[in-house]
Amino acid sequence: MNTTQPKSPQLEQTRLLRTAVPGPTSVALHAERMQQVTTGFGVALPVFIERAEGGILQDVDGNRIIDLVSGIAVTSVGASNPAVQARVAEQLSRFTHTCFMVTEYVGFTEVCAWLNAHTPGDFDKRTALFSTGAEAVENAIKIARSATGRSKVLVFDDAYHGRSLLTMAMTAKENPYKKGFGPFPSEVYRAPMAAPFRWPSGAQNATAEALAAVETLLAERGAHTFAAMVVEPIQGEGGFIVPAPGFLQGLQQLAARHGIVFVVDEIQAGMGRTGRLFASEHEGIVGDITVTAKAIGGGLPLSAVTGRTELMNAVHTGGLGGTYAGNPLACAAALGVFEAFEDGTLLANARLIETTARRMLEPLLEQTATVADVRGHGAMIAIEFADRGTLAPRADLAKEVVARCHEQGVLVLACGTHGNVIRLLPPLVIGLDLLEDGLGVLCAAVAQAEAFALSETVPA
Ligand SMILES: *Cc1c(COP(=O)(O)O)cnc(C)c1O
Numbered sequence: 001m002n003t004t005q006p007k008s009p010q011l012e013q014t015r016l017l018r019t020a021v022p023g024p025t026s027v028a029l030h031a032e033r034m035q036q037v038t039t040g041f042g043v044a045l046p047v048f049i050e051r052a053e054g055g056i057l058q059d060v061d062g063n064r065i066i067d068l069v070s071g072i073a074v075t076s077v078g079a080s081n082p083a084v085q086a087r088v089a090e091q092l093s094r095f096t097h098t099c100f101m102v103t104e105y106v107g108f109t110e111v112c113a114w115l116n117a118h119t120p121g122d123f124d125k126r127t128a129l130f131s132t133g134a135e136a137v138e139n140a141i142k143i144a145r146s147a148t149g150r151s152k153v154l155v156f157d158d159a160y161h162g163r164s165l166l167t168m169a170m171t172a173k174e175n176p177y178k179k180g181f182g183p184f185p186s187e188v189y190r191a192p193m194a195a196p197f198r199w200p201s202g203a204q205n206a207t208a209e210a211l212a213a214v215e216t217l218l219a220e221r222g223a224h225t226f227a228a229m230v231v232e233p234i235q236g237e238g239g240f241i242v243p244a245p246g247f248l249q250g251l252q253q254l255a256a257r258h259g260i261v262f263v264v265d266e267i268q269a270g271m272g273r274t275g276r277l278f279a280s281e282h283e284g285i286v287g288d289i290t291v292t293a294k295a296i297g298g299g300l301p302l303s304a305v306t307g308r309t310e311l312m313n314a315v316h317t318g319g320l321g322g323t324y325a326g327n328p329l330a331c332a333a334a335l336g337v338f339e340a341f342e343d344g345t346l347l348a349n350a351r352l353i354e355t356t357a358r359r360m361l362e363p364l365l366e367q368t369a370t371v372a373d374v375r376g377h378g379a380m381i382a383i384e385f386a387d388r389g390t391l392a393p394r395a396d397l398a399k400e401v402v403a404r405c406h407e408q409g410v411l412v413l414a415c416g417t418h419g420n421v422i423r424l425l426p427p428l429v430i431g432l433d434l435l436e437d438g439l440g441v442l443c444a445a446v447a448q449a450e451a452f453a454l455s456e457t458v459p460a
Helices: 024-036 082-094 106-118 133-148 165-170 203-221 247-257 328-341 345-361 395-407 432-457
Strands: 049-053 056-059 064-067 125-130 152-156 188-191 226-231 261-265 289-292 303-308 371-377 380-385 413-415 421-424
Touching: 064 432, 082 328, 106 125, 106 303, 106 328, 125 133, 133 165, 133 226, 133 261, 133 289, 133 303, 152 203, 165 188, 188 203, 203 247, 226 247, 247 261, 328 345, 345 371, 345 380, 345 432, 380 395, 395 413, 395 421, 395 432
Parallel strands: 152 188, 152 226, 226 261, 261 289
Antiparallel strands: 049 056, 056 064, 125 303, 289 303, 371 380, 380 421, 413 421
């Protein structure tokens, strides 16, 4: 099916502020939400969206907000991608659900075939589909345990793997993800991440020293008792940390030497986000199992575990599944996403986004006192706020900059173990003019926030 007929955007691709952000209609709807919805859900910007397309979110007050988040790396092909819309509409017209464990449909097989062919690794693979990222990570652990007969799981500092019980245990940060939700499953061990910017003895030592720490941990705990080692090729929620060169390769070798299943969590960094189909490709690593979610479903809930056939088929028949696993509408959406990536334009866009972002953000390293690092790959770029010299994290500034961007109609998100990182995850279909406008607002907000912080601390 060819569904990529050119379609001009229906939503004007410019920023527009018609009211304050949030505007009066959003404020009223948010007040109603507070009467109905648990306060356990936070919200980054309490604005209600009416339409979204390209790089624009249009709210109920008619404001057009620049989207530098993509619903946390989900709508990489755009929130109204024609290929996704056409395939979902076609599937919707036939049926919504059968449960793949009850009766089958071809969309499920086609998504698995694409992932088997395109995820890193030149070996025979099989795929299992699920609905959420956390569910896929948990299933990767189930598969690794079943295949190895071992139970332990190795994860890393600053890791994020989800909000279910096992994936909370695998996630590093206590607040907000784990606070008050324990006790957690046992058998999860954490090793240092080779994080170049904050490595105590300097970035140049990060790989060797972090790998030595992993070896020590494996020796102490018994390498032969570990089923899986799980790592993000670029850490997402933990602060857009790009591991020091050679660290991921070193992990892969350690895992192979000890018969540990090497699981790469590509949920945030994968599916074209970093300018390659999978972020693993930047370091040339190959997971025995690769976990995907977020952008693969084009906005519909879909996740996948793809791995070596001998691992994936080690589980007893009936051991894996889920009512909604690989739902037909979500599979149709994913096939639309794969189609949208076919001609290479979106991957090229991700690289153009990086060039533009670096051109506008890297000068902040000289021009400001607190932008201490600019990092990432492709359309996954972040700036970290810290004092010069001491590197004391400045979450206060990240928060202030985010608030100023939101007021100006530019949606950005903070992240990081210390909350002092601002991350950019624009849709890969954003126009460069719109991106430049959004980055300009961000740069101005940094200058304003620094001036404001100084005026607060230095008495006049
Ligand atoms: C978002 C995310 C998850 C969890 O995905 P959900 O769909 O929210 O369950 C796991 N790992 C990484 C790296 C993520 O970014």
